[in-house]
Every structure is written in structure tokens, then in C-alpha cells.
Amino acid sequence: MTADLSIRPGPSIRRSPLRDWASTLTELAPAVTLTERPYLTHTTVWVDPTSDAGQAISTGLGVPFPAAGAFTQGRTRFxxxxxxxxxPAEFLIISPDGTDIDVQVAIDSWLGGRWAAVVDVSAQRTIVTLxxxxxxxxxxxxCSADLHPRIAPTGTCIATLLAQTGIVLQVLDAEAGDFQLLVxxxxxxxxxxxxxxxxxxxADPVQLAESL
Structure with a gap:
């Protein structure tokens, strides 16, 4: 039996995982700027990127599968x-809020009967830019990972530990020190x-004193 992916769920009340921390995290600026990007669509795809199925997905999406320890990005129909x-053979596609069903339906059409596993994991993590x-x-x-620009250039993507908690860390701009964390x-x-x-x-001493 095949699920009807054209049926969309009704409206729901969503709560960002970091909603209660918004004001506290805002006070860290300008030394550190931390911004949550909640509700984005996260789609896990298991496929050999060199296979016909992998090539069909990357061609349809318009963004190539990245090499090990990296990420790619681009503007797509979504x-x-x-x-x-x-x-190995596991990728995460991050797309705008509300595109979960559109992405799954599109991948199914691109595959044309070829094998790949596709799962919506949007509720699993929230995204934070630092x-x-x-x-x-x-x-x-x-974090024990070496994040020096020579070792972790722009485009790096690694699974690592931060304060003994597993995260996925992306280097958005190595020279500027811009990162994206999947928590x-x-x-x-x-x-x-x-x-x-x-x-x-x-933190700024004056700002810190005023927040106490």
C-alpha cells in the first residue's frame, strides 16, 4: 500500500525548541550572534550518489550530492x-518550511522506480547559526574538532560532539567564523x-551587568 502524499496535515500549533531562550541568546551579541532557524524541512535520503538513482535525484534537485565531510547548496524549485x-550513502536535504511533501513527491518522480530510502525527519533537529x-x-x-580555516574550510560538514551532545556542524564562512549547527x-x-x-x-561587561 502506498501512502497518498498529496494529503496535507491540518494546521497545528508549533513551538520552537529554543523559544524560551530567545532573549537570553540575544544578549550574547555582539561577541556571539546566535539565531535559531526553526521549522525547516529536513529530508534524509539513503542512496549511492554514483548510482542511477543518485544521479536522478541530484539532477532533478539541481544541487549535487556533496563529498564526504562537506555540504552543497543552491537555489531550487523548492x-x-x-x-x-x-x-556513506546518507544525505540530509534541508529545504524551506512546508516543502516536506513536495520534496518527497518530487524525489519519487525522479527515481522512476529506482531504489532509494527517503524519510522526513524535520522534527528531529532545530538549526542554529552561530x-x-x-x-x-x-x-x-x-568541541574537540579543529575548526581552524585551514583544517575546516567553508563548506565543511561534520558530525561531532559539543559539550558531550551530538551535533552536526557546518562551516558557512571559515574566515568570518560563521557556523551552522544542527541540534x-x-x-x-x-x-x-x-x-x-x-x-x-x-560578553560586554556593561551589558552583562545590566542583564543580571
């Missing part, structure tokens, strides 16, 4: 899309508390 390498002059310093407090929704509060503590030493 809007701005990123494709992240998550492991930038500012001390972004790399803050990450160094709890498990269930660990979002812990992540926010840790970042606020790690960034405290870089």
Missing part, C-alpha cells in the same frame, strides 16, 4: 536548499544553557 553529507568574533572561541570550549530538539535547552555559559566571558 527555494534555497542545502544537501549535507551525513555518512557567528561573531568569538564564535569559534565559544565552540572550542566544548537535537530534545537537547536544545541544554545546548542553549551551555552556549550562554561558554559565551559569558566574551
Amino acid at each position: 527555494g534555497d536548499v542545502q544537501v549535507l553529507w551525513m555518512g 557567528s561573531g568574533r568569538h564564535a569559534r572561541d565559544v565552540l572550542a570550549h566544548g 537535537r530538539s530534545s537537547f536544545a535547552g541544554y545546548f542553549a544553557a551551555w552556549v550562554a555559559d561558554a559565551a559569558a566571558e566574551y
Whole structure:
């Protein structure tokens, strides 16, 4: 039996995983700027990128599958899309909010009966961008990965630990120190508390005193 992907769910009340931390995280600027990007569509695809099925998906999407430890991005029929390498033959497509069914239906049509596994995992993680002059310093407090631009250039995508919590880390701009983190929704509060503590030493003394 094949599910009818044309049937869309009704409206729901959504709550961002970091909603309650918005004001606290805003106070970290300008040393560190942290912005949540909730509700984006996350689609996991298991496919050999060199196979006919993999080629069909990348051609239809218009964004190539990335090499190991990297991500690709581009403008597509769904809007701005990123494709992240998550492991051998495993990729994560990040697309705009509300495109989950459109992406799955499109992939099914591109495959034309060829094999690939496609799963909507949008509720699994929230996305956070981290930038500012001390972004790399803050990450160094709890991440053992070497994020120096020579080692982790723009376009890098790795699964690593931050404060003993698994994350996916993307380097958006190595020279500027701009990063994007995929954090498990269930660990979002812990992540926010840790970042606020790690960034405290870089905060403006006057601003920090006023927030106490």
C-alpha cells in the first residue's frame, strides 16, 4: 500500500525548541550572534550518489550530492536548499518550511522506480547559526574538532560532539567564523544553557551587568 502524499496535515500549533531562550541568546551579541532557524524541512535520503538513482535525484534537485565531510547548496524549485553529507550513502536535504511533501513527491518522480530510502525527519533537529568574533572561541570550549580555516574550510560538514551532545556542524564562512549547527530538539535547552555559559566571558561587561 502506498501512502497518498498529496494529503496535507491540518494546521497545528508549533513551538520552537529554543523559544524560551530567545532573549537570553540575544544578549550574547555582539561577541556571539546566535539565531535559531526553526521549522525547516529536513529530508534524509539513503542512496549511492554514483548510482542511477543518485544521479536522478541530484539532477532533478539541481544541487549535487556533496563529498564526504562537506555540504552543497543552491537555489531550487523548492527555494534555497542545502544537501549535507551525513555518512556513506546518507544525505540530509534541508529545504524551506512546508516543502516536506513536495520534496518527497518530487524525489519519487525522479527515481522512476529506482531504489532509494527517503524519510522526513524535520522534527528531529532545530538549526542554529552561530557567528561573531568569538564564535569559534565559544565552540572550542566544548568541541574537540579543529575548526581552524585551514583544517575546516567553508563548506565543511561534520558530525561531532559539543559539550558531550551530538551535533552536526557546518562551516558557512571559515574566515568570518560563521557556523551552522544542527541540534537535537530534545537537547536544545541544554545546548542553549551551555552556549550562554561558554559565551559569558566574551560578553560586554556593561551589558552583562545590566542583564543580571
